[in-house]
Amino acid sequence: MVRRTRGLKLRAGVDVAVLGAGPAGSVAALELGRAGLSVALIDPGVVQHSHQIESFPAAGAPLADAIGVLAPICRTAEGPAQRMQMYWREQPETQQFNDAGPLLLYRRELHQTLRAEALSASADTVYIKARVRQLISHDGTETVATTHGDIQARLVLDARGRIGGRRIGAQTVPDWNVSDGLVALPFSGTQQTPSSSHMLIEALPEAWVWAACLASGAVHGAIFQQASALAGVTLASRAASAERRLSKSRALPDLANVGFSRPQSAEFAAVPDPVLSDTRLVIGDAALARDPIASHGLVHALRTAVQAAAVVRTVLDPQLDSEAAYAFIRHKHRDAMKNARLATAQAYADQSLFDTPFWHRVAALPSAPEPAAISPSEPLRLSSSLTRAPVLDSGTIRWAPAITLPVIDDFIITHGAISAVDIAACCQPPASLPELAARLARWHDQASVMAVLEHLIRGGALTHGPTSQGAQVISD
Ligand SMILES: Cc1cc2nc3c(=O)[nH]c(=O)nc-3n(C[C@H](O)[C@H](O)[C@H](O)COP(=O)(O)OP(=O)(O)OC[C@H]3O[C@@H](n4cnc5c(N)ncnc54)[C@H](O)[C@@H]3O)c2cc1C
Incomplete structure (x- = not known):
């Protein structure tokens, strides 16, 4: 109602x-x-x-x-x-x-x-x-x-x-070269030779296309391009230029009855x-x-x-x-x-x-930050003392004990069944990696223990150096 x-x-x-x-x-x-x-x-x-x-x-x-x-x-x-057809790399690909x-x-x-x-x-x-x-x-x-x-x-x-x-x-x-924003020009059309419902994505020289091709033969999609490509043009010339772009598409060779709607920011x-x-x-x-x-x-x-x-x-x-x-x-x-x-x-x-x-337009991926090297035989401790972080619990939010992961700007409250408190307890006194694993394995299965230790190392939460005191995970 x-x-x-x-x-x-x-x-x-x-x-x-x-x-x-x-x-x-x-x-x-x-x-x-x-x-x-x-x-x-x-x-x-x-x-x-x-x-x-x-x-x-x-x-x-x-x-x-x-x-x-x-x-x-x-x-x-x-x-x-049923599948995704991709025209994105040298060879067309299909993901079932x-x-x-x-x-x-x-x-x-x-x-x-x-x-x-x-x-x-x-x-x-x-x-x-x-x-x-x-x-x-x-x-x-x-x-x-x-x-x-x-x-x-x-x-x-x-x-x-x-x-x-x-x-x-x-x-x-800020570091992306996108002063000329991306806009989507939605389109619909029909395919002469329909097949089972699928999606496609295709790279063009100055744009890319996404479309859903339905079993009925209907096609709904959008051309994503820079806003300047559409600036100051009439509806008719915008449609004509978009049709020209689509006519070069390898993914939609037999698209007919094409109509366009208004461009949208994307x-x-x-x-x-x-x-x-x-x-x-x-x-x-x-x-x-x-x-x-x-x-x-x-x-x-x-x-x-x-x-x-x-x-x-x-x-x-x-x-x-x-x-x-x-x-x-x-x-x-x-x-x-x-x-x-x-x-x-x-x-x-x-x-x-x-x-x-x-x-x-979009800058390359920043390389993943490297955690400090860990020696398996030297004692490890938490890089900062146990702190608190917000957690969603039964529909509301409360603070819970947490361990910071400074290298990836994150924290752990629990990792599977292993809590931040379990980890902090096992790190007292500082011990080598095999010893920490053995301590945690008294309460938890070996696979979970190895997974949490790897996560802690990747996140920079374990160190051979001193613990920094009073770290605050969340700053408001
Ligand atoms: C071309 C394109 C294709 C996309 N394809 C996909 C896809 O395949 N899959 C996917 O997951 N996402 C897709 N997205 C993204 C998806 O559409 C959005 O992420 C999603 O709709 C966001 O939902 P929303 O409720 O935040 O905003 P919207 O869906 O934009 O809803 C905003 C609502 O606010 C209302 N509103 C606006 N101004 C006012 C006002 N002044 N007063 C009161 N109400 C107002 C509007 O009427 C509207 O109902 C696509 C986006 C674009 C542009």
Whole structure:
């Protein structure tokens, strides 16, 4: 049941205003409604003229299942892709998915379905069909000014997608040569000789193409190119030039009835800090918009929604420490930025067909930092004393004992069944690597012990030198 509350005046206000009802906003509203909080989900609900199909990787299924949206997501899917055809290196390649292919989802249906899930989960979640105009913070309360009136809220989650992110200062990677941003030109067409549903990706000299080819013969995709290629041209000449690009495609040789929709920004962009203030958080693409070459934008949107809902529950509970919650979302954001940058750089570096300026936009991967050399016979100790880090536990966030991994800017609270406290205990007194392994193996199996020790060494957590005292994992 979708309740429309056009022009509604919420006299008493709500706990949380969620700005934007894309996947991130709707899933956040769903989680908050289930937690018993009152939510206003605000979105103009206008049809976006964008790409029509998106892929949802099998790796995202456990998360979707855990929050109860896997079945609704599947209902919006054409089905799984059977294979991926790649025209990226000298020889064309085909990756068979063997029944674990990404789902090909209809974007508009996905948004409608997730929004309906959020609204049916709680009677205290209302949908405000309006555009957010302004946010005003006063005396610890947020006023959200919309095209259909003002809404008071204790907290705001900003999930307004890429455009929202740009408004609050999302930036691309400084050392990438991307002053001329990446745009996607979505297209649809038909194939004369359809086969089972599949995806394809193809490098062109100054662009790349992604497409989902459906068993019906319908093809939905996008050409990704620099914004300057589309600047100042008429709709007709833009379509003609895009058709010329597609006519050179080896992947789509028999594409017919091609139509294009409006260009959309597709550049990697991230806000420096997802905690805008004590009462404002930013999630989904508004926080971090991945370059689609790195895929997983939808999974990221869902994940940040779940994380932000836990942050909100923690912040609104006076028994809990909101500093742990803010530290948690900041750490997750830094991690997500690192992974998205690496995945993008990797995809550009893997392309070996063209050596043009377009393919030099993204700087090469930084080489992995080297941990200090370890001698197996000399005593090892922790490079910094046991500290604390934020952990998500039963839907809220708390501090837990942690070991810093300075070389990879991370920490361990647990590694499998092995906790940071177990590790710290085994490092007293300092001992050689085989001795540390023997101590841990009294409580844990050998394979887990070797895995955690390798992880600690790679992360620079074990040293032959002195321990630095009072290390703080998370700085706010
Ligand atoms: C061309 C292209 C292809 C892509 N393909 C894939 C893919 O195959 N797989 C994948 O995982 N990801 C893909 N992505 C990324 C994916 O689309 C996004 O990561 C995902 O939609 C992000 O969800 P979101 O909820 O954060 O933002 P959005 O989906 O952008 O939702 C934002 C919402 O905010 C609303 N809004 C905006 N302004 C306001 C306002 N002022 N007031 C109120 N509401 C507002 C909008 O109406 C919208 O509903 C692709 C992206 C592009 C550009």
